[in-house]
Amino acid sequence: MKAVREMEENLSLVDAVVYVIDSRAIKSSANPEFDKLIKNKPVLYIFNKSDLVEKNNLTAWINKFKAEGKEAISLVGTSLNPEVVTSALKKACANKLNKFANKGAKVSIRVMVIGVPNTGKSTIINSIIGKAKAVTGNRPGVTRRQVWYSISGVDFLDTPGTLWGKFQDNNIALHLAYIGSIRGEVLDKQELVKEFLKEIKDEYMPLLTARYKVQEIGDDMDLALENIAKARGWIVKGGEVDLERTANAILDDFRNGKIGKIMLEKA
Numbered sequence: 047m048k049a050v051r052e053m054e055e056n057l058s059l060v061d062a063v064v065y066v067i068d069s070r071a072i073k074s075s076a077n078p079e080f081d082k083l084i085k086n087k088p089v090l091y092i093f094n095k096s097d098l099v100e101k102n103n104l105t106a107w108i109n110k111f112k113a114e115g116k117e118a119i120s121l122v123g124t125s126l127n128p129e130v131v132t133s134a135l136k137k138a139c140a141n142k143l144n145k146f147a148n149k150g151a152k153v154s155i156r157v158m159v160i161g162v163p164n165t166g167k168s169t170i171i172n173s174i175i176g177k178a179k180a181v182t183g184n185r186p187g188v189t190r191r192q193v194w195y196s197i198s199g200v201d202f203l204d205t206p207g208t209l210w211g212k213f214q215d216n217n218i219a220l221h222l223a224y225i226g227s228i229r230g231e232v233l234d235k236q237e238l239v240k241e242f243l244k245e246i247k248d249e250y251m252p253l254l255t256a257r258y259k260v261q262e263i264g265d266d267m268d269l270a271l272e273n274i275a276k277a278r279g280w281i282v283k284g285g286e287v288d289l290e291r292t293a294n295a296i297l298d299d300f301r302n303g304k305i306g307k308i309m310l311e312k313a
């Protein structure tokens with residue numbers, strides 16, 4: 047894939063990798079193709095969109111990564127303290143910085159920011175540099191090519207989000223679709239939302255009730271979608287339920303955190 051090839055080419059230019067992960071799907075937003083490429087670089091994992099998950103669930107993931115010897119921090123990309131990221135990066139690149147400091151020279155750290163589409167890579171860079179320079183948007187494939195952004199002491203290479211050829215299992219594909227990392231056009235929205243409701247209903251029913259005014263969701267997902275459409279009044283002319291609108295609304299709500307804090311994959 048072109049984007050992965052470009053990443054590979056530019057890896058030799060950077061001192062470290064910032065691996066941006068969606069906190070709602072930490073397992074599924076790890077691209078196995080990246081893992082092979084970056085194995086010789088210091089990596090800082092950022093669990094982004096931490097505002098969309100329960101804090102204790104995220105702490106469990108951070109502890110798990112730390113236990114595996116990985117550096118991980120959690121962030122809200124839209125309102126972060128740049129210092130948190132730059133100090134973690136300086137720690138990861140201490141070797142290089144010390145070497146140059148010993149020679150009395152000042153040097154910048156260069157990092158490549160990677161991740162599957164829509165995890166918030168460009169948003170994080172904008173927040174760090176303090177300007178909305180990189181284009182962002184809540185859909186996959188917003189960043190089209192690699193671009194450098196600099197602040198004093200650190201250069202960031204923004205990259206287009208990349209997926210890999212074959213998902214190990216269907217759950218990964220589903221989770222990436224729920225969080226908006228896979229293009230919508232390739233998926234049947236209603237089927238996707240039925241899978242989504244089936245997956246979260248036991249753990250998160252109170253959130254669904256609060257948002258969609260349905261008291262319970264049984265095993266019949268067609269009926270569930272229909273009941274939500276009725277409860278919310280999503281009806282087309284003639285009184286038929288508008289299932290497509292219902293599916294779109296639920297997906298948008300999840301992607302924007304409107305249903306509440308939901309983590310799809312626990313540590």
Ligand SMILES: Nc1nc2c(ncn2[C@@H]2O[C@H](COP(=O)(O)OP(=O)(O)OP(=O)(O)O)[C@@H](O)[C@H]2O)c(=O)[nH]1
Pocket residue numbers: 094095096097098121122123124161162163164165166167168169170181182183184185186187188189190205206207208302303
């Ligand atoms: N709730 C929430 N939304 C976020 C956060 N960080 C980024 N976003 C939103 O997530 C969406 C995607 O952000 P981008 O920065 O464009 O993501 P990207 O990883 O650069 O995406 P590609 O360039 O398509 O790979 C935008 O709507 C951001 O506003 C966060 O911490 N919390």
Ligand SMILES: [Mg+2]
Pocket residue numbers: 167168169181182188189205206207
């Ligand atoms: Mg981007």
